[in-house]
Amino acid sequence: MAPKPEYLPAVTYLSHSSFIFTHIFMSGRLRNRVALITGAGSGIGLESSVLFAQEGCHVVLSDVNIDGAKKGAEIIATRYPNVKAIAIKCDVSREQDIKDAVDTAVKEFGRLDIMFNNAGIMHPEDDNALNTEERIWDLTMQINLKGVWWGCKYAILAMRQNPTDDSLGLHTGGSIINTASFVALMGAATPQLAYTASKGAVLAMTRELAMVHAREGIRLNSLCPGPLKTPLLMDFLNTEEKKQRRMVHLPMGRFGEAIEQAKAALFLASDDSSYMTGTDFTVDGGLSSAYVTAIGEFREYGLP
Numbered sequence: 001m002a003p004k005p006e007y008l009p010a011v012t013y014l015s016h017s018s019f020i021f022t023h024i025f026m027s028g029r030l031r032n033r034v035a036l037i038t039g040a041g042s043g044i045g046l047e048s049s050v051l052f053a054q055e056g057c058h059v060v061l062s063d064v065n066i067d068g069a070k071k072g073a074e075i076i077a078t079r080y081p082n083v084k085a086i087a088i089k090c091d092v093s094r095e096q097d098i099k100d101a102v103d104t105a106v107k108e109f110g111r112l113d114i115m116f117n118n119a120g121i122m123h124p125e126d127d128n129a130l131n132t133e134e135r136i137w138d139l140t141m142q143i144n145l146k147g148v149w150w151g152c153k154y155a156i157l158a159m160r161q162n163p164t165d166d167s168l169g170l171h172t173g174g175s176i177i178n179t180a181s182f183v184a185l186m187g188a189a190t191p192q193l194a195y196t197a198s199k200g201a202v203l204a205m206t207r208e209l210a211m212v213h214a215r216e217g218i219r220l221n222s223l224c225p226g227p228l229k230t231p232l233l234m235d236f237l238n239t240e241e242k243k244q245r246r247m248v249h250l251p252m253g254r255f256g257e258a259i260e261q262a263k264a265a266l267f268l269a270s271d272d273s274s275y276m277t278g279t280d281f282t283v284d285g286g287l288s289s290a291y292v293t294a295i296g297e298f299r300e301y302g303l304p
């Protein structure tokens, strides 16, 4: 029998457009903290927003898709009335939008402890070196890389100003998590050159910023998810053949779930990871360690 999971996902995707809300209970690993999450309207960002709230965190859910962000804020308001959730529109390809989002967090809650630079795109026209058009390259870099840079920039400025209150477990500094990808660590013969390059740059940038700000109490880590059952990938893999082309390489015999990344993000956000900075934190079901892939019947061990 599969072990009973500690948490259930906020949203269970039945298909790309249909989902159900599931119920979870409250804990306190992020009590009194404030988080800003980009791309919070879907997938990893949505699950992380709800999980962080469950752990006692006030959350600013930002997304270019404001309806998705509002949906997340509503889930939080219903389940966790002790914390506050705000939904705002923020396009991470625009520096002013990110500055405004950080300003909103500080204005509303007086501080910013956690910045989760998670929004990203994988453009359907992204291809190999010969076929990828410059406009696709530039758009991908603008969102996936520049958006993360700006997120780091304004979060660092805010985290330096965070007031310390020992009685509430609050201090100057904070935790910044940047979503990269397993494709930043290994090559794929199904190319998405701009996406891969943008995620590799996120890893390099995050490591360097982690060193620059290590003595300020600001930790920066990258999250490297494996292939997930979220709209970003499932919309891209719109045929069974495309799915199977990937599936054969997945050691566990399944795609990952957004909630499995949210739990890793919670670890990086909380003091549980207090001695970690500059890491490429890989949550990929073993994919980046595989040479000859596991075979055998798929068992639903440990599924959330």
Ligand SMILES: NC(=O)c1ccc[n+]([C@@H]2O[C@H](COP(=O)([O-])OP(=O)(O)OC[C@H]3O[C@@H](n4cnc5c(N)ncnc54)[C@H](O)[C@@H]3O)[C@@H](O)[C@H]2O)c1
Pocket (backbone or CB within 6 Å): 038, 039, 040, 041, 042, 043, 044, 045, 062, 063, 064, 065, 068, 090, 091, 092, 093, 118, 119, 120, 121, 122, 143, 179, 180, 181, 182, 224, 225, 226, 227, 228, 229, 230, 231, 232, 233, 258
């Ligand atoms: N799904 C995967 O297989 C996978 C694997 C590795 C890494 N990732 C990364 O994880 C992150 C989250 O992806 P997901 O799987 O949860 O996908 P998702 O499509 O479920 O969510 C992405 C969210 O980002 C938002 N977004 C897109 N462009 C934006 C912009 N310019 N400004 C603000 N928000 C914007 C979308 O509206 C959406 O709500 C991305 O950075 C993605 O590259 C995903």
